[in-house]
Amino acid sequence: MNTKLTALLLLAPLALSTVSAVAQDVPSSVAQRRAAPTAVTVSLKFAGGTMAEFVAAVRADQPKANIVLATQARNAQVPAMVLKSAGLEQALEGACMSAAADYDVRVKEFRGTGEPVYSIVAQKRHSNTAEQVHPADHDSQQWVSSLNELTSERVSGIKAMDVATILSAIELALSDEKKAPRLRFHKDSGLLLVRGSREQISVVEQVLGTLSRDMDQQERRQKSKRADEARRAKSSK
DSSP states (O other): OHHHHHHHHHHHHHHHHHHHHHHHHHHHHHHHHHHHOOEEEEEEEEEEEEEEHHHHHHHHHHHOOEEOOOGGTTOOOOOEEEEEEEEEEHHHHHHHHHHSEEEEEEEEEOOOEEEEEEEEEEEETTTTTTTOOOOOTTTOEEEEOOHHHHHHTTTTOOOOOOEEEEEEHHHHHHHHHEEEEEEETTTTTEEEEEOOHHHHHHHHHHHHHHHHEEEEEEHHHHHHHHHHHHHHHHHTT
């Protein structure tokens, strides 16, 4: 009996230390999960204006957005754009990339334990990299739209569209134009940047709107088909 009691007394500290280690590990992992910042997305229709006005619109849509705007970058002109569930960093990058100013506008991300902070700054533009503006370009406008809705697979299983297919449809719709608009696609953000006349931009909007409505119709038909199959399966039981 004494031998068994001695063994139990020797094992007790080891058991307590094991329980203590487990108790310390669980809160640590839970705290790490709670500390992970959630993705912030932006959905808005911006009519065009200064960078300060664009940042104000983003903050109105997403109060959690941490944006620091440098004084020199406030008056940069941001074109009209429509954003649908765009990532915060993507939205800011697209605005900075398309902003019109005598300097380069850039966004920098700073990460830490909490939500990231985005700083929009102005940098001096080197003369050898400055773009030359032709007289015929004065009447052109810049327009930005997100293609993420078209290039992302729907929950219902409707396949996403290829960027090449979307751009090909736009080019076909504008094939009769004497001077085609300039199309640029920013892969990381999913933003399409168009520079052209008001009429050309209107055509681009119509093409993207038609493609979006077509995907919506496919999704509704797919949901209706699945609902009918579910009802038939239930009635056959």
